[in-house]
Amino acid sequence: MTIRRLTRSDLRVGELLAWNVFGENGALLARKGFMPSSDAQADSLVERGYVDDPAVPAPAGASTEPPSVLRLLNHAVAELEPLLHRIAAGGAGVQAELEQVALLVAQAVEIHPEVAAACILHNQRAAPYAVRHCIDTAVVAQIVARAVKRPAAEMQSMTLAALTMNVALLRLQDERGTLSDEEKALVRSHPERGVALLRQAGVTDPLWLDCVQSHHENEDGSGYPRALVGDAIALPAKLVALADRYCARVSDRPYRKPMLPNAALRDILLEARHALDAQLGAVLIRELGIYPVGTFVRLLNGEVGVVSRKGLNSTTPWVQSFIGPRGAPLDVFLQRDTRGDLSSIRDVLSADQVDANIRMDQVWGRTALP
Structure with a gap:
């Protein structure tokens, strides 16, 4: 027997459930024999549910818990950092190891894309920005690529490009915000220098190299280094x-506070009018939601919480409240459906405005264990 994600093919409206369905934190969502009465109810169970399926044998010694997305991404960060420094120093023979890092990212997104997206906002101390940002970018690029059904081989090349896009810029990314003229020139040339370093390291995949070279190009030809249109x-x-720009906006830097996630998406929408692909920008917003998972919010009833998963539409996500209306921490987190009048979102808050230190697993359960 093994625990697996519930899929839409496992249940039909008007038919009895064959298993007990559990949430990420082990809470029972629906008992065996429950009958979903609508597509919305079935979709809600699929979004959140895991089942014990005796038809799927677990390998000897295997854990029956869903793997932790947070652990997978932290492992990816730890593996990526020395590889980037090796490439930057002119080293070779790293492609197989980079492919393993890309696999870790793909596994994390496959297990739970919403928790993977929440890690971008809640796991910013895991590594220096220069390395963590590459993992974050790969996560968001994967989420959008899956939504538009890109081929697996293309997604692999794209993910490897996201992981290595700034290999020629490592020393500048965690420093001050004001750059000298020489440093500005380094920024402008880093896509081409990155490609040269990757070629030196033995990378020959043309799509991987092209993505690295083109990740600062703009739709209207105002980008660099080739002013493509x-x-x-x-x-x-x-x-x-697209992923690079969103993740950069919501990241805490030594010289700049992060943008609120909803403001970052609004910026992306504005930028999509000229610099970014408008259709892909719309998909990004649809997949992350107007209030991306992991966003801190204040509700109309005065509670403070965190967006824990997407809702049935992009403006009404589910929220876990952890501070009560009078400002006292709640002993038990409360799930709120923001479609309700008193539970609707009033404000989006920064981490600095939230007087609480919550762990990711308190909100997302076993898939976010550290």
């Missing part, structure tokens, strides 16, 4: 560019 930019490169 529209369809001259490969779609995987557009995905990396």
